[in-house]
Amino acid sequence: MQNLTAIDGEAGHSVIDSLKDVCPDLARYIIEFPFGDIYARPGLDLKSREIATVAALTALGHCAPQLKVHVNAALNIGCTPDEIKETVLQMAVYAGFPAALNAMFVVKEVLAERALL
Amino acid sequence: MQNLTAIDGEAGHSVIDSLKDVCPDLARYIIEFPFGDIYARPGLDLKSREIATVAALTALGHCAPQLKVHVNAALNIGCTPDEIKETVLQMAVYAGFPAALNAMFVVKEVLAERALL
Amino acid sequence: MQNLTAIDGEAGHSVIDSLKDVCPDLARYIIEFPFGDIYARPGLDLKSREIATVAALTALGHCAPQLKVHVNAALNIGCTPDEIKETVLQMAVYAGFPAALNAMFVVKEVLAERALL
Amino acid sequence: MQNLTAIDGEAGHSVIDSLKDVCPDLARYIIEFPFGDIYARPGLDLKSREIATVAALTALGHCAPQLKVHVNAALNIGCTPDEIKETVLQMAVYAGFPAALNAMFVVKEVLAERALL
Amino acid sequence: MQNLTAIDGEAGHSVIDSLKDVCPDLARYIIEFPFGDIYARPGLDLKSREIATVAALTALGHCAPQLKVHVNAALNIGCTPDEIKETVLQMAVYAGFPAALNAMFVVKEVLAERALL
Amino acid sequence: MQNLTAIDGEAGHSVIDSLKDVCPDLARYIIEFPFGDIYARPGLDLKSREIATVAALTALGHCAPQLKVHVNAALNIGCTPDEIKETVLQMAVYAGFPAALNAMFVVKEVLAERALL
Numbered sequence: 001m002q003n004l005t006a007i008d009g010e011a012g013h014s015v016i017d018s019l020k021d022v023c024p025d026l027a028r029y030i031i032e033f034p035f036g037d038i039y040a041r042p043g044l045d046l047k048s049r050e051i052a053t054v055a056a057l058t059a060l061g062h063c064a065p066q067l068k069v070h071v072n073a074a075l076n077i078g079c080t081p082d083e084i085k086e087t088v089l090q091m092a093v094y095a096g097f098p099a100a101l102n103a104m105f106v107v108k109e110v111l112a113e114r115a116l117l
Numbered sequence: 118m119q120n121l122t123a124i125d126g127e128a129g130h131s132v133i134d135s136l137k138d139v140c141p142d143l144a145r146y147i148i149e150f151p152f153g154d155i156y157a158r159p160g161l162d163l164k165s166r167e168i169a170t171v172a173a174l175t176a177l178g179h180c181a182p183q184l185k186v187h188v189n190a191a192l193n194i195g196c197t198p199d200e201i202k203e204t205v206l207q208m209a210v211y212a213g214f215p216a217a218l219n220a221m222f223v224v225k226e227v228l229a230e231r232a233l234l
Numbered sequence: 235m236q237n238l239t240a241i242d243g244e245a246g247h248s249v250i251d252s253l254k255d256v257c258p259d260l261a262r263y264i265i266e267f268p269f270g271d272i273y274a275r276p277g278l279d280l281k282s283r284e285i286a287t288v289a290a291l292t293a294l295g296h297c298a299p300q301l302k303v304h305v306n307a308a309l310n311i312g313c314t315p316d317e318i319k320e321t322v323l324q325m326a327v328y329a330g331f332p333a334a335l336n337a338m339f340v341v342k343e344v345l346a347e348r349a350l351l
Numbered sequence: 352m353q354n355l356t357a358i359d360g361e362a363g364h365s366v367i368d369s370l371k372d373v374c375p376d377l378a379r380y381i382i383e384f385p386f387g388d389i390y391a392r393p394g395l396d397l398k399s400r401e402i403a404t405v406a407a408l409t410a411l412g413h414c415a416p417q418l419k420v421h422v423n424a425a426l427n428i429g430c431t432p433d434e435i436k437e438t439v440l441q442m443a444v445y446a447g448f449p450a451a452l453n454a455m456f457v458v459k460e461v462l463a464e465r466a467l468l
Numbered sequence: 469m470q471n472l473t474a475i476d477g478e479a480g481h482s483v484i485d486s487l488k489d490v491c492p493d494l495a496r497y498i499i500e501f502p503f504g505d506i507y508a509r510p511g512l513d514l515k516s517r518e519i520a521t522v523a524a525l526t527a528l529g530h531c532a533p534q535l536k537v538h539v540n541a542a543l544n545i546g547c548t549p550d551e552i553k554e555t556v557l558q559m560a561v562y563a564g565f566p567a568a569l570n571a572m573f574v575v576k577e578v579l580a581e582r583a584l585l
Numbered sequence: 586m587q588n589l590t591a592i593d594g595e596a597g598h599s600v601i602d603s604l605k606d607v608c609p610d611l612a613r614y615i616i617e618f619p620f621g622d623i624y625a626r627p628g629l630d631l632k633s634r635e636i637a638t639v640a641a642l643t644a645l646g647h648c649a650p651q652l653k654v655h656v657n658a659a660l661n662i663g664c665t666p667d668e669i670k671e672t673v674l675q676m677a678v679y680a681g682f683p684a685a686l687n688a689m690f691v692v693k694e695v696l697a698e699r700a701l702l
Contacts, residue, residue: 026338033210038207051169052208053172053211059176060177060211063333066335085374092681097417099681108373139693212330221491225489228490257440263618278551285516294528296453297412299449324506403672436628441623446564530647556608564645576603585607
């Protein structure tokens with residue numbers, strides 16, 4: 001839960017809250033498995049973990065809400081806007097321009113909300 | 118072309134060679150766009166670029182040959198085996214266990230070939 | 235057409251209607267092939283068919299409108315809200331947490347509309 | 352740039368413009384690589400190129416904004432509404448009915464905007 | 469671990485074993501999360517869980533090894549060959565014929581190995 | 586069935602045959618729906634239909650056997666090797682380089698088998 005707060009901030013908590021009435025166990029698994037287990041592991045620093053997640057969510061293409069959470073998370077743990085943009089841009093090579101383009105507009109939205117554009 | 122050699126080594130060249138008789142222009146675009154343009158950009162270090170690529174290829178799930186090239190590339194430019202394994206493992210969260218499992222077997226194959234297992 | 239009515243109810247008919255002016259043949263194929271042929275087949279009961287469909291639409295990740303129709307359909311033919319939630323939750327294992335999460339919010343929307351939350 | 356104007360018209364320019372403040376280089380790559388390089392190549396006529404793109408964007412399923420641009424582009428370079436609808440309809444076979452259905456509603460939207468429905 | 473044995477039999481154990489030298493923690497997560505947590509949950513019977521998994525792995529399309537494990541698992545826990553074939557066949561509607569076709573050949577392989585064809 | 590023979594030739598028949606013992610109804614649906622219904626429709630010429638299919642199978646990325654059948658089909662109904670290569674190459678833009686690369690190797694295999702390389 002500490003990891004969730006440190007990494008995802010308010011956005012993470014709002015996802016957890018919105019699961020309360022429909023499937024609290026999904027919320028519990030998200031807290032336990034990705035955040036309790038995976039992000040707490042040694043062997044890969046947190047910045048690299050967020051870059052990997054931003055890359056994967058961009059490539060998968062149907063995860064805009066999660067991408068928004070993780071662009072915020074990446075900024076929260078110290079990634080620069082440029083590092084995030086470069087990660088998304090690079091996905092044009094591996095997942096095509098539409099995936100990169102749609103993700104870049106999510107990045108734009110987050111940067112605008114944080115007055116970082 | 119220098120980037121291709123430094124990053125992908127022999128495996129990259131063998132992909133380029135095998136395109137010679139069917140579509141040399143695809144080879145040329147691969148040399149120019151991902152390697153000439155993207156990997157040469159400032160704003161994100163090469164280790165992070167390879168972690169992003171390994172993450173995306175794991176998540177996409179139908180890119181085993183390219184994943185093999187980029188696990189090698191990641192090792193070539195200084196990622197540790199642990200960093201690569203952690204990147205792949207983390208994808209279980211975002212793309213599911215089958216994608217992570219299939220990618221981990223590619224990692225195992227590369228590490229075995231390089232006597233790093 | 236009877237199958238369509240029994241399974242999808244109003245939502246199915248509204249999809250068919252909205253195709254009238256752009257491509258009525260797509261509507262005809264939907265009535266003939268999935269509903270006339272597939273859902274009418276013996277060998278698998280209708281509840282299992284809807285669970286399979288909810289699972290697949292969750293995993294594919296870009297089918298929110300169809301998922302909404304089939305969460306309703308699953309309820310119409312006797313699946314409990316818990317059976318539907320468990321199906322979606324299980325997809326976190328095979329397609330990742332973002333796919334499961336986005337689908338669970340569609341389930342929440344349908345259950346709220348039917349006052350089943 | 353000429354290709355972009357001829358093919359995508361206003362919609363293409365508005366995408367390029369909206370990238371200005373977040374990642375102008377992604378805009379530049381889109382102008383250079385797909386439009387400068389690919390669409391300018393001999394070996395496949397422009398109508399076939401647009402049909403290929405509409406087919407791929409329909410099948411990928413998470414590219415509604417790009418599909419809208421390319422349904423417009425296909426009409427701009429001389430595809431008939433029927434050719435576009437048939438391309439999308441055919442994708443039911445290869446990518447499933449939900450992908451074809453969601454794409455057909457994008458086609459409907461574009462045809463309505465151009466008073467071609 | 470008991471769930472893994474009951475459901476996946478030898479095939480499951482062989483996956484776990486093959487992860488020992490490359491990433492034992494991925495094996496541990498597979499035992500803990502899908503099998504310890506998800507398949508042990510009430511709310512959906514085991515036959516329905518396997519049908520959901522076969523449907524999702526068919527639709528995702530890049531999971532042949534996992535599909536093979538789960539076609540076996542489905543048979544182990546009491547699904548009939550017909551129920552499995554119908555699940556795969558139905559995916560032609562949602563994920564297209566190629567996905568259904570490739571999965572059906574995996575089903576054929578398993579049924580042949582178990583002399584059920 | 587005539588369409589199947591004209592378009593897919595031997596390869597199509599071998600797919601149909603290999604389904605005989607596991608799921609003849611899937612074979613029947615393939616003959617009836619894609620070939621009986623879709624490819625027989627007016628509104629889009631057969632060459633454009635094959636280009637659309639090659640594009641989609643390249644973009645989907647997990648359909649190598651079907652892509653092989655349709656590269657052959659495209660050649661059978663009069664597409665040139667260049668038109669097929671250009672279609673696949675263009676998919677680098679929309680589905681990324683790995684998808685285009687893997688498909689190009691399928692094209693290479695077919696062209697070599699037909700001594701067209």
